[in-house]
Amino acid sequence: MISDSIPNASVAMASSNPKDFAKKKRANRLAKLKQCKLDARREQWLSQVKNKGGSKEEVNGGGVAHRVPAVHLENERGRPVEKLEIKPRSGEEIYGDGSSMHHYSDSESLPSNSPTSQTSSVLGSNDSGANFTASSSSSSSGRSSSSCSNGFCSGNMSEDEGDVGDDDCLDDWETVADALAANDNKQKQDSPNSGFGSPSSKKHDNAAEFGSQVDVANQSFSGIDISNVNPELGPTKQRPQVNCCAWRPDDAYRPQSLPNLSKQYSFPLNSERRFGRGSVWGCKNLGPIPKSCPICFEDLDGTDSSFLPCSCGFRLCLFCHKRILEEDGRCPGCRKQYECEPVEGEATLDGGSLTIRLPRSCSMITSLRYWYRDLVLKQKELI
Amino acid sequence: MQASRARLFKEYKEVQREKVADPDIQLVCDDSNIFKWTALIKGPSETPYDGGVFQLAFSVPEQYPLQPPQVRFLTKIFHPNVHFKTGEICLDILKNAWSPAWTLQSVCRAIIALMAHPEPDSPLNCDSGNLLRSGDIRGYQSMARMYTRLAAMPKKG
16 A cells, blocks of 8 residues: 555656646635635745745745744644645645554554564653654654654744743754754665665655655755754755755654655645645544533634543543543543643553544644753753 | 633623523623622423422632632432532532533533532432432432422422
8 A cells, every 4th residue: 555655656756747736726725715714824834935936946845835834933733734734735735634643653562573663762861852853853754744843843832932042953954954853864874774675776756756845844954953053055055965865764654644744645635625624633532522611601713622531532622621630620521530741641641543633733842842841951961 | 810810701692692692501690790600500301390490509719720610409309419508519610520621611510510410429419318328219310309399490389
Protein backbone atom coordinates (compact mmCIF):
# COMPACT_ATOMS: atom_id res chain seq x y z
CA MET A 1 0.00 0.00 0.00
CA ILE A 2 2.75 2.36 0.86
CA SER A 3 4.79 1.66 -2.18
CA ASP A 4 1.70 2.11 -4.27
CA SER A 5 0.71 5.37 -2.92
CA ILE A 6 4.12 6.91 -2.82
CA PRO A 7 4.51 6.81 -6.57
CA ASN A 8 1.08 8.29 -6.88
CA ALA A 9 2.04 11.16 -4.76
CA SER A 10 5.31 11.51 -6.57
CA VAL A 11 3.57 11.55 -9.90
CA ALA A 12 1.36 14.27 -8.70
CA MET A 13 4.23 16.21 -7.32
CA ALA A 14 6.64 15.68 -10.13
CA SER A 15 4.11 16.52 -12.76
CA SER A 16 5.67 18.52 -15.51
CA ASN A 17 4.89 21.96 -14.19
CA PRO A 18 4.55 21.75 -10.49
CA LYS A 19 4.23 25.45 -10.25
CA ASP A 20 1.11 25.57 -12.32
CA PHE A 21 -0.21 22.59 -10.59
CA ALA A 22 0.33 24.04 -7.20
CA LYS A 23 -1.02 27.35 -8.26
CA LYS A 24 -4.10 25.89 -9.75
CA LYS A 25 -4.80 23.88 -6.71
CA ARG A 26 -4.24 26.78 -4.48
CA ALA A 27 -6.58 28.86 -6.56
CA ASN A 28 -9.22 26.21 -6.30
CA ARG A 29 -9.02 26.15 -2.61
CA LEU A 30 -9.02 29.85 -2.37
CA ALA A 31 -12.29 29.79 -4.17
CA LYS A 32 -13.65 27.16 -1.89
CA LEU A 33 -12.78 28.66 1.42
CA LYS A 34 -15.63 30.68 2.71
CA GLN A 35 -14.42 32.21 5.91
CA CYS A 36 -13.16 35.62 5.18
CA LYS A 37 -10.69 35.30 7.98
CA LEU A 38 -9.03 32.42 6.30
CA ASP A 39 -9.11 34.24 3.05
CA ALA A 40 -7.44 37.23 4.47
CA ARG A 41 -4.72 35.16 5.95
CA ARG A 42 -4.18 33.21 2.83
CA GLU A 43 -3.89 36.38 0.87
CA GLN A 44 -1.28 37.51 3.24
CA TRP A 45 0.67 34.34 2.92
CA LEU A 46 0.32 34.21 -0.78
CA SER A 47 1.61 37.68 -1.18
CA GLN A 48 4.57 36.82 0.91
CA VAL A 49 5.14 33.74 -1.08
CA LYS A 50 5.05 35.70 -4.27
CA ASN A 51 7.39 38.26 -2.92
CA LYS A 52 9.90 35.59 -2.42
CA GLY A 53 10.15 34.95 -6.07
CA GLY A 54 8.72 32.49 -8.50
CA SER A 55 11.56 30.04 -8.58
CA LYS A 56 11.54 29.65 -4.90
CA GLU A 57 7.89 29.22 -4.86
CA GLU A 58 8.12 26.61 -7.50
CA VAL A 59 10.42 24.52 -5.46
CA ASN A 60 9.03 25.20 -2.10
CA GLY A 61 5.42 25.32 -2.94
CA GLY A 62 3.47 25.17 0.21
CA GLY A 63 6.62 25.15 2.20
CA VAL A 64 6.99 28.83 2.05
CA ALA A 65 3.48 29.27 3.03
CA HIS A 66 4.02 26.96 5.89
CA ARG A 67 7.09 28.51 7.10
CA VAL A 68 5.67 31.95 6.94
CA PRO A 69 3.14 31.26 9.60
CA ALA A 70 5.82 29.59 11.59
CA VAL A 71 7.84 32.73 11.35
CA HIS A 72 4.88 34.85 12.09
CA LEU A 73 4.49 32.93 15.21
CA GLU A 74 0.91 33.46 15.81
CA ASN A 75 -0.56 31.29 18.38
CA GLU A 76 -3.75 29.96 16.99
CA ARG A 77 -5.33 26.67 17.06
CA GLY A 78 -6.79 27.07 13.68
CA ARG A 79 -3.47 27.73 12.18
CA PRO A 80 -2.29 24.22 11.46
CA VAL A 81 -5.55 23.41 9.84
CA GLU A 82 -5.33 26.37 7.63
CA LYS A 83 -1.88 25.51 6.72
CA LEU A 84 -2.93 22.09 5.77
CA GLU A 85 -5.60 23.48 3.63
CA ILE A 86 -3.23 25.67 1.82
CA LYS A 87 -0.94 22.92 0.91
CA PRO A 88 -0.69 22.32 -2.74
CA ARG A 89 -0.21 18.61 -2.57
CA SER A 90 -2.69 16.23 -1.29
CA GLY A 91 -0.28 13.48 -0.45
CA GLU A 92 1.85 15.83 1.42
CA GLU A 93 -1.03 17.07 3.37
CA ILE A 94 -2.22 13.71 4.29
CA TYR A 95 1.14 13.03 5.63
CA GLY A 96 1.11 16.22 7.41
CA ASP A 97 -1.91 16.00 9.48
CA GLY A 98 -1.15 12.66 10.90
CA SER A 99 2.53 12.92 11.07
CA SER A 100 2.40 15.78 13.42
CA MET A 101 0.89 13.38 15.81
CA HIS A 102 3.04 10.52 14.80
CA HIS A 103 6.07 12.54 15.18
CA TYR A 104 5.05 13.24 18.67
CA SER A 105 4.28 9.71 19.53
CA ASP A 106 7.38 8.63 17.72
CA SER A 107 9.66 10.70 19.75
CA GLU A 108 7.88 9.46 22.79
CA SER A 109 7.75 5.83 21.95
CA LEU A 110 10.82 5.42 19.89
CA PRO A 111 13.45 5.02 22.51
CA SER A 112 12.22 1.51 23.01
CA ASN A 113 13.53 -0.20 19.95
CA SER A 114 14.65 1.09 16.64
CA PRO A 115 18.10 2.50 15.82
CA THR A 116 16.70 5.77 14.68
CA SER A 117 14.91 6.02 17.86
CA GLN A 118 18.18 5.82 19.63
CA THR A 119 19.69 8.52 17.59
CA SER A 120 16.75 10.73 18.02
CA SER A 121 16.68 10.07 21.68
CA VAL A 122 20.33 10.85 21.77
CA LEU A 123 19.53 14.05 20.08
CA GLY A 124 16.89 14.63 22.59
CA SER A 125 19.14 14.12 25.50
CA ASN A 126 21.93 16.14 24.03
CA ASP A 127 20.16 19.36 23.67
CA SER A 128 17.04 19.27 25.56
CA GLY A 129 15.65 22.64 24.74
CA ALA A 130 16.30 22.36 21.09
CA ASN A 131 15.73 18.72 20.78
CA PHE A 132 12.17 19.37 20.19
CA THR A 133 12.95 20.94 16.91
CA ALA A 134 15.68 18.53 16.27
CA SER A 135 13.44 15.60 16.48
CA SER A 136 10.67 17.41 14.81
CA SER A 137 12.72 18.43 11.89
CA SER A 138 14.26 15.05 11.63
CA SER A 139 10.93 13.45 11.45
CA SER A 140 9.65 16.12 9.22
CA SER A 141 12.37 15.63 6.74
CA GLY A 142 11.34 12.12 6.12
CA ARG A 143 7.73 12.79 6.53
CA SER A 144 6.99 15.72 4.44
CA SER A 145 4.75 18.22 5.92
CA SER A 146 4.91 17.27 9.49
CA SER A 147 7.54 19.90 9.27
CA CYS A 148 4.90 22.47 8.79
CA SER A 149 3.15 21.67 11.95
CA ASN A 150 6.42 21.16 13.65
CA GLY A 151 7.76 24.34 12.37
CA PHE A 152 4.63 25.92 13.50
CA CYS A 153 4.83 24.39 16.89
CA SER A 154 8.42 25.18 17.46
CA GLY A 155 8.13 28.66 16.20
CA ASN A 156 5.04 29.08 18.16
CA MET A 157 6.66 27.85 21.26
CA SER A 158 9.77 29.86 20.95
CA GLU A 159 7.56 32.84 20.99
CA ASP A 160 5.32 31.55 23.67
CA GLU A 161 8.20 30.89 25.90
CA GLY A 162 9.16 34.43 26.09
CA ASP A 163 11.06 33.83 29.25
CA VAL A 164 13.35 31.39 27.57
CA GLY A 165 16.55 33.00 26.53
CA ASP A 166 16.57 33.39 22.79
CA ASP A 167 20.30 33.09 22.63
CA ASP A 168 20.24 29.77 24.33
CA CYS A 169 17.70 28.60 21.90
CA LEU A 170 19.76 29.85 19.05
CA ASP A 171 22.85 28.06 20.12
CA ASP A 172 20.87 24.98 20.58
CA TRP A 173 19.24 25.24 17.25
CA GLU A 174 22.62 25.29 15.70
CA THR A 175 23.91 22.41 17.70
CA VAL A 176 20.84 20.60 16.74
CA ALA A 177 21.51 21.38 13.15
CA ASP A 178 24.94 19.85 13.45
CA ALA A 179 23.66 16.90 15.32
CA LEU A 180 20.94 16.49 12.84
CA ALA A 181 23.32 16.55 9.95
CA ALA A 182 25.44 13.93 11.63
CA ASN A 183 22.39 11.98 12.37
CA ASP A 184 21.30 12.25 8.80
CA ASN A 185 24.57 10.99 7.51
CA LYS A 186 24.39 8.09 9.81
CA GLN A 187 20.93 7.35 8.77
CA LYS A 188 21.79 7.73 5.17
CA GLN A 189 24.31 5.01 5.59
CA ASP A 190 21.75 2.97 7.36
CA SER A 191 19.06 3.60 4.90
CA PRO A 192 20.02 0.82 2.47
CA ASN A 193 18.89 -1.60 5.08
CA SER A 194 15.54 -0.06 5.33
CA GLY A 195 12.18 -1.08 4.00
CA PHE A 196 11.30 -0.86 0.39
CA GLY A 197 12.95 -0.36 -2.97
CA SER A 198 16.58 -0.31 -3.87
CA PRO A 199 18.57 2.01 -1.68
CA SER A 200 20.13 4.23 -4.27
CA SER A 201 17.11 4.79 -6.43
CA LYS A 202 15.07 5.10 -3.37
CA LYS A 203 17.06 7.99 -2.20
CA HIS A 204 16.69 9.74 -5.49
CA ASP A 205 13.06 9.03 -5.69
CA ASN A 206 12.54 10.36 -2.34
CA ALA A 207 14.57 13.36 -3.07
CA ALA A 208 12.25 13.98 -5.94
CA GLU A 209 9.14 13.07 -4.13
CA PHE A 210 9.82 14.85 -1.01
CA GLY A 211 11.79 17.62 -2.52
CA SER A 212 9.31 20.22 -1.68
CA GLN A 213 8.58 18.67 1.59
CA VAL A 214 12.18 18.58 2.43
CA ASP A 215 12.35 22.16 1.54
CA VAL A 216 9.56 22.70 3.89
CA ALA A 217 11.47 20.91 6.50
CA ASN A 218 14.66 22.72 5.79
CA GLN A 219 13.02 26.00 5.73
CA SER A 220 11.23 25.57 8.90
CA PHE A 221 14.32 24.10 10.37
CA SER A 222 16.77 26.65 9.19
CA GLY A 223 14.31 29.42 9.57
CA ILE A 224 14.39 28.57 13.19
CA ASP A 225 18.04 27.91 12.99
CA ILE A 226 18.70 31.39 11.82
CA SER A 227 16.46 32.53 14.56
CA ASN A 228 13.66 33.49 12.25
CA VAL A 229 15.62 36.54 11.29
CA ASN A 230 16.37 35.41 7.81
CA PRO A 231 13.44 33.68 6.29
CA GLU A 232 15.09 33.40 2.90
CA LEU A 233 17.21 30.39 2.51
CA GLY A 234 20.26 30.21 0.36
CA PRO A 235 20.00 27.33 -2.05
CA THR A 236 23.48 26.32 -1.09
CA LYS A 237 22.35 25.86 2.40
CA GLN A 238 19.42 23.83 1.30
CA ARG A 239 21.39 21.56 -0.89
CA PRO A 240 23.22 19.49 1.66
CA GLN A 241 20.25 19.37 3.88
CA VAL A 242 18.12 18.18 1.08
CA ASN A 243 20.47 15.34 0.61
CA CYS A 244 20.61 14.68 4.26
CA CYS A 245 16.98 14.93 4.86
CA ALA A 246 15.56 13.70 1.62
CA TRP A 247 15.43 10.19 2.79
CA ARG A 248 14.89 9.66 6.38
CA PRO A 249 14.80 6.07 7.30
CA ASP A 250 12.37 6.93 10.00
CA ASP A 251 9.51 5.42 8.15
CA ALA A 252 11.20 2.21 7.42
CA TYR A 253 12.90 1.99 10.73
CA ARG A 254 9.81 2.60 12.70
CA PRO A 255 7.48 -0.29 12.58
CA GLN A 256 5.06 1.49 14.85
CA SER A 257 4.56 4.36 12.52
CA LEU A 258 4.21 2.27 9.42
CA PRO A 259 0.62 1.30 9.90
CA ASN A 260 -0.24 4.87 10.50
CA LEU A 261 1.59 5.98 7.43
CA SER A 262 -0.05 3.44 5.26
CA LYS A 263 -3.37 4.49 6.59
CA GLN A 264 -2.54 8.03 5.82
CA TYR A 265 -1.53 7.16 2.34
CA SER A 266 -4.64 5.24 1.77
CA PHE A 267 -6.84 8.17 2.56
CA PRO A 268 -8.63 9.43 -0.48
CA LEU A 269 -6.67 12.22 -2.01
CA ASN A 270 -9.45 14.46 -3.08
CA SER A 271 -9.53 17.91 -1.74
CA GLU A 272 -13.20 17.97 -0.88
CA ARG A 273 -12.67 15.36 1.67
CA ARG A 274 -9.80 17.19 3.04
CA PHE A 275 -11.70 20.36 3.47
CA GLY A 276 -14.44 18.68 5.30
CA ARG A 277 -12.09 16.64 7.26
CA GLY A 278 -11.85 18.63 10.41
CA SER A 279 -15.49 18.55 11.15
CA VAL A 280 -16.34 15.31 9.48
CA TRP A 281 -13.64 13.26 11.04
CA GLY A 282 -13.89 15.02 14.26
CA CYS A 283 -17.51 14.07 14.54
CA LYS A 284 -17.45 10.73 12.92
CA ASN A 285 -16.43 8.48 15.70
CA LEU A 286 -17.29 10.66 18.62
CA GLY A 287 -20.96 10.94 18.16
CA PRO A 288 -22.68 14.26 17.98
CA ILE A 289 -20.95 17.05 19.77
CA PRO A 290 -23.44 18.90 21.92
CA LYS A 291 -23.92 22.51 21.06
CA SER A 292 -23.98 23.66 24.63
CA CYS A 293 -22.19 22.55 27.73
CA PRO A 294 -24.47 20.22 29.68
CA ILE A 295 -23.25 21.69 32.92
CA CYS A 296 -23.55 25.42 32.45
CA PHE A 297 -25.70 25.30 29.30
CA GLU A 298 -23.40 27.81 27.66
CA ASP A 299 -22.52 27.29 24.03
CA LEU A 300 -19.43 25.26 23.36
CA ASP A 301 -16.80 27.06 21.35
CA GLY A 302 -14.24 25.39 19.16
CA THR A 303 -11.87 24.66 21.98
CA ASP A 304 -14.59 23.17 24.09
CA SER A 305 -16.01 20.98 21.40
CA SER A 306 -12.61 19.52 20.69
CA PHE A 307 -12.06 18.92 24.37
CA LEU A 308 -12.68 15.39 25.48
CA PRO A 309 -11.56 15.10 29.08
CA CYS A 310 -12.96 11.67 29.85
CA SER A 311 -12.93 8.41 28.01
CA CYS A 312 -16.66 8.07 28.51
CA GLY A 313 -17.09 10.77 25.91
CA PHE A 314 -18.87 13.24 28.11
CA ARG A 315 -18.16 16.70 26.81
CA LEU A 316 -18.26 19.87 28.77
CA CYS A 317 -16.73 23.28 28.52
CA LEU A 318 -13.27 23.94 29.84
CA PHE A 319 -14.62 26.30 32.41
CA CYS A 320 -16.88 23.71 33.98
CA HIS A 321 -14.15 21.14 33.72
CA LYS A 322 -11.87 23.36 35.69
CA ARG A 323 -14.53 23.98 38.29
CA ILE A 324 -15.14 20.28 38.64
CA LEU A 325 -11.46 19.60 38.97
CA GLU A 326 -11.35 22.10 41.79
CA GLU A 327 -14.14 20.26 43.54
CA ASP A 328 -14.50 16.52 43.51
CA GLY A 329 -12.96 16.06 40.07
CA ARG A 330 -15.37 13.43 38.85
CA CYS A 331 -16.67 13.24 35.33
CA PRO A 332 -20.34 14.23 35.28
CA GLY A 333 -21.00 11.62 32.66
CA CYS A 334 -19.63 8.51 34.33
CA ARG A 335 -18.77 9.83 37.80
CA LYS A 336 -15.30 8.45 37.48
CA GLN A 337 -12.42 10.50 38.72
CA TYR A 338 -10.85 12.66 36.08
CA GLU A 339 -7.27 11.80 35.49
CA CYS A 340 -4.84 14.49 36.41
CA GLU A 341 -3.94 17.01 33.77
CA PRO A 342 -0.78 15.78 32.06
CA VAL A 343 -1.90 12.21 31.96
CA GLU A 344 -5.10 13.37 30.50
CA GLY A 345 -3.32 15.13 27.68
CA GLU A 346 -1.39 12.03 26.82
CA ALA A 347 -4.43 9.91 27.11
CA THR A 348 -6.21 11.92 24.52
CA LEU A 349 -3.16 11.66 22.34
CA ASP A 350 -2.58 7.99 22.63
CA GLY A 351 -6.07 6.78 23.06
CA GLY A 352 -8.72 6.88 20.48
CA SER A 353 -8.61 5.88 16.91
CA LEU A 354 -6.80 7.55 14.11
CA THR A 355 -9.93 9.10 12.84
CA ILE A 356 -10.31 11.36 15.81
CA ARG A 357 -8.33 13.97 14.16
CA LEU A 358 -9.29 17.42 15.10
CA PRO A 359 -9.42 16.91 18.82
CA ARG A 360 -6.14 15.15 18.79
CA SER A 361 -4.34 17.65 16.73
CA CYS A 362 -5.71 20.43 18.84
CA SER A 363 -4.77 18.89 22.10
CA MET A 364 -1.51 18.01 20.43
CA ILE A 365 -0.41 21.56 20.34
CA THR A 366 -1.14 22.23 23.93
CA SER A 367 0.52 19.09 25.08
CA LEU A 368 3.47 19.75 22.86
CA ARG A 369 3.67 23.06 24.51
CA TYR A 370 3.76 21.44 27.90
CA TRP A 371 6.32 19.05 26.66
CA TYR A 372 8.45 21.79 25.30
CA ARG A 373 8.24 23.63 28.56
CA ASP A 374 9.50 20.57 30.35
CA LEU A 375 12.32 20.26 27.90
CA VAL A 376 13.29 23.83 28.41
CA LEU A 377 13.38 23.26 32.11
CA LYS A 378 15.56 20.23 31.62
CA GLN A 379 17.82 22.19 29.39
CA LYS A 380 18.27 24.80 32.03
CA GLU A 381 19.18 22.13 34.49
CA LEU A 382 21.75 20.72 32.12
CA ILE A 383 23.31 24.08 31.58
CA MET B 1 -22.62 32.20 42.27
CA GLN B 2 -23.00 33.64 38.81
CA ALA B 3 -22.56 30.26 37.23
CA SER B 4 -25.28 28.69 39.31
CA ARG B 5 -27.59 31.57 38.63
CA ALA B 6 -26.99 31.39 34.91
CA ARG B 7 -27.50 27.68 34.90
CA LEU B 8 -30.72 27.94 36.89
CA PHE B 9 -31.97 30.58 34.54
CA LYS B 10 -31.26 28.32 31.62
CA GLU B 11 -33.04 25.51 33.38
CA TYR B 12 -35.97 27.80 33.98
CA LYS B 13 -36.21 28.54 30.30
CA GLU B 14 -35.87 24.87 29.53
CA VAL B 15 -38.70 24.08 31.93
CA GLN B 16 -40.91 26.68 30.30
CA ARG B 17 -40.20 25.20 26.92
CA GLU B 18 -40.78 21.59 27.94
CA LYS B 19 -43.74 22.18 30.15
CA VAL B 20 -45.90 19.99 28.01
CA ALA B 21 -43.30 17.31 27.55
CA ASP B 22 -43.58 15.81 31.01
CA PRO B 23 -47.06 16.22 32.43
CA ASP B 24 -46.11 14.41 35.62
CA ILE B 25 -43.77 17.15 36.69
CA GLN B 26 -44.57 20.75 37.26
CA LEU B 27 -41.52 22.68 38.23
CA VAL B 28 -41.96 26.22 39.43
CA CYS B 29 -39.36 28.73 40.42
CA ASP B 30 -39.91 31.02 43.33
CA ASP B 31 -40.84 34.47 42.11
CA SER B 32 -38.22 36.31 44.08
CA ASN B 33 -35.49 33.74 44.50
CA ILE B 34 -34.15 31.62 41.71
CA PHE B 35 -32.52 29.33 44.26
CA LYS B 36 -35.88 28.25 45.64
CA TRP B 37 -38.01 25.98 43.54
CA THR B 38 -41.08 23.92 44.15
CA ALA B 39 -42.26 21.00 42.13
CA LEU B 40 -45.53 19.17 41.91
CA ILE B 41 -45.16 15.57 40.88
CA LYS B 42 -47.86 13.04 40.23
CA GLY B 43 -47.63 9.73 41.97
CA PRO B 44 -46.72 7.04 39.49
CA SER B 45 -49.47 4.73 38.39
CA GLU B 46 -49.70 1.21 39.73
CA THR B 47 -48.22 2.37 43.00
CA PRO B 48 -49.99 3.29 46.22
CA TYR B 49 -49.18 6.88 45.35
CA ASP B 50 -51.25 6.83 42.18
CA GLY B 51 -53.62 9.74 42.01
CA GLY B 52 -51.72 11.83 44.50
CA VAL B 53 -49.94 15.05 43.79
CA PHE B 54 -46.84 15.57 45.87
CA GLN B 55 -45.12 18.83 46.46
CA LEU B 56 -41.37 19.02 46.58
CA ALA B 57 -39.25 21.87 47.83
CA PHE B 58 -35.92 22.52 46.18
CA SER B 59 -33.22 24.51 47.83
CA VAL B 60 -30.41 25.07 45.39
CA PRO B 61 -26.95 25.76 46.78
CA GLU B 62 -24.76 28.43 45.29
CA GLN B 63 -22.30 25.79 44.15
CA TYR B 64 -24.99 24.24 42.01
CA PRO B 65 -24.63 22.33 39.76
CA LEU B 66 -21.47 21.05 41.34
CA GLN B 67 -23.39 20.52 44.54
CA PRO B 68 -26.74 18.76 44.46
CA PRO B 69 -29.91 20.65 45.29
CA GLN B 70 -31.57 19.90 48.60
CA VAL B 71 -34.95 18.38 48.02
CA ARG B 72 -37.62 17.39 50.45
CA PHE B 73 -41.24 16.41 50.33
CA LEU B 74 -43.62 19.07 51.53
CA THR B 75 -46.47 16.65 51.18
CA LYS B 76 -46.62 13.86 53.69
CA ILE B 77 -45.77 10.55 52.15
CA PHE B 78 -45.43 7.04 53.52
CA HIS B 79 -42.34 5.78 51.78
CA PRO B 80 -39.36 3.88 53.17
CA ASN B 81 -36.86 6.39 51.78
CA VAL B 82 -38.64 9.55 52.81
CA HIS B 83 -38.57 10.84 56.33
CA PHE B 84 -42.14 10.90 57.48
CA LYS B 85 -41.84 14.09 59.47
CA THR B 86 -39.26 16.19 57.66
CA GLY B 87 -39.82 14.95 54.15
CA GLU B 88 -36.11 14.36 53.71
CA ILE B 89 -35.33 12.06 50.81
CA CYS B 90 -32.72 9.34 50.90
CA LEU B 91 -31.62 9.19 47.33
CA ASP B 92 -28.08 8.56 46.21
CA ILE B 93 -28.13 11.07 43.41
CA LEU B 94 -28.98 13.77 45.91
CA LYS B 95 -25.97 12.77 47.96
CA ASN B 96 -22.74 11.23 46.76
CA ALA B 97 -23.91 10.10 43.35
CA TRP B 98 -24.83 13.57 42.26
CA SER B 99 -23.58 14.62 38.89
CA PRO B 100 -23.59 18.17 37.57
CA ALA B 101 -25.19 16.81 34.46
CA TRP B 102 -28.41 16.33 36.37
CA THR B 103 -31.04 19.03 36.33
CA LEU B 104 -33.90 19.85 38.63
CA GLN B 105 -36.16 18.22 36.13
CA SER B 106 -34.16 15.03 36.12
CA VAL B 107 -34.13 15.06 39.91
CA CYS B 108 -37.91 15.11 39.82
CA ARG B 109 -37.88 12.16 37.48
CA ALA B 110 -35.53 10.32 39.78
CA ILE B 111 -37.84 10.96 42.72
CA ILE B 112 -40.79 9.61 40.78
CA ALA B 113 -38.73 6.53 40.01
CA LEU B 114 -37.88 6.21 43.68
CA MET B 115 -41.57 6.34 44.56
CA ALA B 116 -42.21 3.45 42.21
CA HIS B 117 -39.21 1.48 43.43
CA PRO B 118 -38.62 1.96 47.13
CA GLU B 119 -35.36 0.84 48.67
CA PRO B 120 -36.32 -0.66 52.03
CA ASP B 121 -32.72 -1.46 52.89
CA SER B 122 -31.78 2.14 53.51
CA PRO B 123 -34.92 3.42 55.17
CA LEU B 124 -35.60 6.83 56.52
CA ASN B 125 -39.10 5.71 57.41
CA CYS B 126 -38.45 2.60 59.46
CA ASP B 127 -42.08 1.58 59.73
CA SER B 128 -42.47 1.54 56.01
CA GLY B 129 -39.11 -0.14 55.54
CA ASN B 130 -39.89 -2.82 58.06
CA LEU B 131 -43.19 -3.59 56.41
CA LEU B 132 -41.50 -4.06 53.07
CA ARG B 133 -38.58 -6.00 54.48
CA SER B 134 -40.82 -8.35 56.32
CA GLY B 135 -42.62 -9.00 53.08
CA ASP B 136 -45.85 -7.33 54.08
CA ILE B 137 -46.38 -5.72 50.73
CA ARG B 138 -50.07 -5.40 51.35
CA GLY B 139 -49.55 -3.62 54.65
CA TYR B 140 -47.11 -1.18 53.07
CA GLN B 141 -49.39 -0.49 50.14
CA SER B 142 -52.45 0.12 52.23
CA MET B 143 -50.60 2.46 54.57
CA ALA B 144 -49.07 4.34 51.67
CA ARG B 145 -52.39 4.59 49.89
CA MET B 146 -54.06 5.86 53.00
CA TYR B 147 -51.52 8.62 53.44
CA THR B 148 -51.70 9.46 49.78
CA ARG B 149 -55.44 9.94 50.13
CA LEU B 150 -55.05 11.88 53.30
CA ALA B 151 -52.27 14.18 52.26
CA ALA B 152 -51.77 14.14 48.53
CA MET B 153 -55.24 14.20 47.11
CA PRO B 154 -57.43 17.23 46.80
CA LYS B 155 -59.92 17.29 49.60
CA LYS B 156 -63.38 16.51 48.48
CA GLY B 157 -65.81 18.87 50.01
